[in-house]
Amino acid sequence: xxxVHGAAAGRxxxxxxxxISLGIIALTLNWFxxxxxxxxxxxxxxxxxGPLSFxxxxxxxxxxxxxxxxxxxATSVGMKRTLVLGLxxxxxxxxxxxxxxxxxxxxxxxxxxxxxxxxxxxxxxxAVVVWFREKDVTLALGxxxxxxxxxxxxxxxxxxxxxxxxxxxxxxxxxxGVFELLVMLVIIAAFHLPEGGQSPGxxxxxxxxxxxxxxxxxxWVYGVALFGGYGAYFTTEQLFSEYxxxxxxxxxxxxxxxxxxxGLAGIPGSLLGGxxxxxxxxxxxxxxxxxxxxxxxxxxxxxxxxxxxxALGIGIGFFLIFGFAAWLAVPARVCDxxxxxxxxxxxxxxTLAAVGGFFIPIIFGHLVxxxxxxxxxxxxxxxxAGFAVLGLAGRNPAPGT
Numbered sequence: 001x002x003x004v005h006g007a008a009a010g011r012x013x014x015x016x017x018x019x020i021s022l023g024i025i026a027l028t029l030n031w032f033x034x035x036x037x038x039x040x041x042x043x044x045x046x047x048x049x050g051p052l053s054f055x056x057x058x059x060x061x062x063x064x065x066x067x068x069x070x071x072x073x074a075t076s077v078g079m080k081r082t083l084v085l086g087l088x089x090x091x092x093x094x095x096x097x098x099x100x101x102x103x104x105x106x107x108x109x110x111x112x113x114x115x116x117x118x119x120x121x122x123x124x125x126x127a128v129v130v131w132f133r134e135k136d137v138t139l140a141l142g143x144x145x146x147x148x149x150x151x152x153x154x155x156x157x158x159x160x161x162x163x164x165x166x167x168x169x170x171x172x173x174x175x176x177g178v179f180e181l182l183v184m185l186v187i188i189a190a191f192h193l194p195e196g197g198q199s200p201g202x203x204x205x206x207x208x209x210x211x212x213x214x215x216x217x218x219x220w221v222y223g224v225a226l227f228g229g230y231g232a233y234f235t236t237e238q239l240f241s242e243y244x245x246x247x248x249x250x251x252x253x254x255x256x257x258x259x260x261x262x263g264l265a266g267i268p269g270s271l272l273g274g275x276x277x278x279x280x281x282x283x284x285x286x287x288x289x290x291x292x293x294x295x296x297x298x299x300x301x302x303x304x305x306x307x308x309x310x311a312l313g314i315g316i317g318f319f320l321i322f323g324f325a326a327w328l329a330v331p332a333r334v335c336d337x338x339x340x341x342x343x344x345x346x347x348x349x350x351t352l353a354a355v356g357g358f359f360i361p362i363i364f365g366h367l368v369x370x371x372x373x374x375x376x377x378x379x380x381x382x383x384x385a386g387f388a389v390l391g392l393a394g395r396n397p398a399p400g401t
Contacts, residue, residue, distance in 0.1 A: 012194075013131040013132060013194070015190075016127070016131050017128060017131065017132070017140055017143060017144065019187060019190055019191050020083075020124045020127055020128055020144050020148075020191075021143060021147070021148035022148075022186065023083065023120055023183055023184075023187060024121065024124065024144050024145070024149050024152060025148050025149075025151055025155065025183075026087065026090075026152065026176075026179055026180040026183040027086075027087075027090060027117045027120055027121060027152065027180070028148075028149050028152030028153045029152045029160070029176045029179065029180070030090050030093075030094040030117070030156075030173075030176045030177060030180055031059060031113070031114075031117060031152075031153070031156070032152070032153045032156035032157055032237070032238060032263075033094075033156040033160045033172060033173055033176045034055055034059075034097065034106075034110065034173065035056070035156070035157060035237075035238035035239075035241075035259075036156060036157055036160050036164055036169075036172070036256065037164060037169035037172065037173070038055075038238075038242065039252070040164070040168075040169045041055075041106070041169060045102065045103040045106075048369070049239075049242065049365055049368060049369060050365045050366065050369050051103065052365075053239060053361045053362065053364060053365030054107070054361070054365065055107060055110050056234060056235065056239075056357075056361040057357070057358045057359070057361045057362050058107050058110045058111050058114070059110045059111070059113060059114040059117075060114060060234070060357035060361075061111050061114060061358055062111040062112060062113065062115035062116075062117075062118060063114035063115070063117055063118040063354055063357070064114075064118070064350070064354025064355060064357065064358060065118070065351070066114075066115045066118040066119055067118050067119075067122045067346070067347030067348070067350040067351045067354070068122075068214075068344055068347040068348055068351055069119075069347075070082060070086065070119035070120075070122045070343065070347055071122050071123065071126065071341070071342075071343030071344030071345070071346065071347040072210070072343075072344055073085075073119070073123075074122075074123045074126060074343045075341065075343070075344065079126060079127050079130070079193060079343070080191055080192070082343075083120055083123050083124060083127065083187055083191065084184055085116075085119060086116045086117065086118070086120030086121075086123065087116065087120055087180055087181070087184035087187060088116070088181070088184055089112065089113075089115055089116030089119065090112075090113050090115075090116025090117050090120065090177075090180055091116070091177045091178070091179075091180035091184060092112075092116075092177065092181075093109045093110075093112040093113035093115075093116055093177070094109075094113060094173055094176050094177025094178075094180060095173075095174050095177035095178065096109045096177075097109040097110065097113060097173045097177070098170045098172070098173030098174035098175075098176075098177065099170065100170075118347075118350070121145075121350065122343045122344075122346050122347040122350060123343045124144060125141065125144070125145065125328060125342065125343065126339065126342035126343035126346065127193070128140050128141055128144055129141070129332045129339060129342045130194065130339045131194060133332055133339065136278060137329055137332055138273075138274045138275075138277045138278040138325055138326060138328075138329040138333070139271070139274035139275050139278050139325070140274070141274060141328040141329055142270035142271060142273055142274025142275075142277075142324075143270060143271065143274065145321075145328045146267070146269060146270020146273065146274065146321040146322075146324055146325045147266065147267040147271060147321075149266065149270075149321070150263045150264060150265070150266030150267050150269075150270065150317065150321055151263070151264070151267060152263075153237060153262075153263035153266075154262075154263035154264040155260075156176070157238075157241070157259040157260045157263060158256050158257055158259070158260030160172055160176065161252075161253070161256045210341065210344065213335075213337055213341045213345050213348070214344070216335050216337070216345065216348075217395075218330060218334045218335055218394050218395050219330065219335060219348050219349050220348075221390065221391065221394040222287060222330045222334075222349060222391055222394045223348060223349035223350075223352030223353055224352055225287060225288065225291070225327075225387055225388055225389075225390050225391030225394065226287075226291070226324075226327060226349075226352070226353040226387070227352065227353055227356035227383075227387040228291075228356055228360070228380075228382075228383035228384040228385070228386060228387035228388065229291045229294055229295070229323075229356075229387070229388060230353040230354070230356045230357050230360075231356035231357045231358075231359065231360025231361060231380075231383070232294065232295075232298060232356075232360060232380040232381075232383065232384045233294070233317075233320045234357055234360075234361065235364050235380060236262065236298070236313075236380065237259055237262045237263060237317070238259070238361075239364070240255070240258060240259050240262060240313060241259040242255070243255075243301075243373050244258055244306070247373050248306045250306070258309065258310065258313050259313075261310070261313055261314050261317065262313045262314065262316055262317035263317055264317065265313075265314040265315070265316075265318040265321075266317045266320065266321030266324075267321075268318065269317065269319065269320070269321040269322035270321045270322065270324070272322060273286060273290070273321065273322035273323060273324070273325040274325035274326075277325060277326040281396050281397050281399065282396055283330070283333060283334060283396050284391065284392065284394050284395070284396050286322075286325075287326050287327050287330075287391050287394070288323075288388050288389070288391040288392055289323070290319040290320065290322045290323030291319075291320070291385070291387075291388035291391070292384075292385055292388050292389075293315070293319040294315075294319050294320050294384055295381045295382075295384035295385035295388065296381070296385075297315045297316050297319070298316065298377050298378075298380045298381035299377070299381035300312055301374075301377040302374035302377050302378065327349070328346065330349065330394075331345035331346055331349070333397040334394070334395055334396065336398070356383070360383060364376045364379060364380065
């Protein structure tokens with residue numbers, strides 16, 4: 001009888017993981033779909049690469065600012081309610097982005113979209129830890145934060161290009177927002193926490209415990225280590241198609257496919273990274289090593305022949321998400337933080353990384369506009385490697401974790 005109950009519980013936790021993963025796919029679709037529309041947005045609103053790359057940073061503004069408040073909100077009102085709120089805000093912002101009649105309106109709703117996405121991803125990470133803390137937590141986090149994230153980004157950067165062509169860039173953003181609201185309804189109907197998990201109404205808010213979480217040394221070390229790679233990844237994934245179209249003279253469809261492959265490469269990267277990191281206590285090497293590999297691949301972009309860009313793009317997507325799976329497990333495995341504060345802990349790390357996600361695309365766009373794409377790629381390589389080595393100061397999980 002015990003084995004039957006254990007098997008049923010196992011099926012349920014993987015079902016809950018599938019629900020969170022579906023939410024992550026909706027989140028990344030509404031994050032990256034605007035990049036597919038960059039040429040049309042630029043033409044309609046008469047803006048160049050600088051303002052378009054700024055839209056990437058504006059999303060990160062909302063995304064970075066609300067990770068920690070999202071985790072705190074989940075502690076107070078419950079994980080499920082907070083997950084639903086995040087999907088609702090981003091879904092509505094996606095619809096309003098499609099209805100935007102000016103660059104200023106679109107810019108505003110990109111910030112709002114980031115707010116909703118931020119709340120969902122921080123609390124979604126905590127929900128995964130609640131279900132998987134005893135076993136396979138790094139693999140599970142890799143599936144949501146890596147595979148599902150990458151699938152949604154690839155879907156936005158390639159498949160959504162055809163939705164856009166069949167309708168318009170306005171309609172494509174609206175449809176993505178509607179999809180996220182439908183996912184929200186699925187979460188409302190089916191998501192729940194295990195027995196002993198956080199109650200629907202949340203938990204008592206302990207300020208002393210919160211201060212302990214926010215002052216955790218390893219959260220800060222690992223959060224800063226991703227600063228460069230995080231910004232470089234999002235810059236590359238959303239602007240690589242512009243580069244290969246303008247500089248390497250490939251057609252836009254090929255450029256979109258190349259960008260999508262950067263995202264899709266994260267699916268095997270996350271599964272392999274999560275699987276092997278779960279079986280190792282040297283979590284640090286699983287974080288720092290892949291970031292250094294990403295930096296090396298970025299540095300090669302200006303000098304390789306065009307046909308080699310496929311391998312570099314796939315490698316960048318694979319290694320970044322390979323390491324990201326281990327990185328997401330730091331609050332649970334290195335810091336051993338209680339489940340009610342995992343959302344806040346993950347939020348702190350994501351906020352630190354998001355600072356890079358905000359500034360690096362802006363600097364990249366400025367460098368490209370005043371020099372060349374080649375200079376921009378070298379800059380991304382340097383900041384990725386420079387911040388990655390700071391992660392060597394991070395600790396590994398204690399024995400038995």
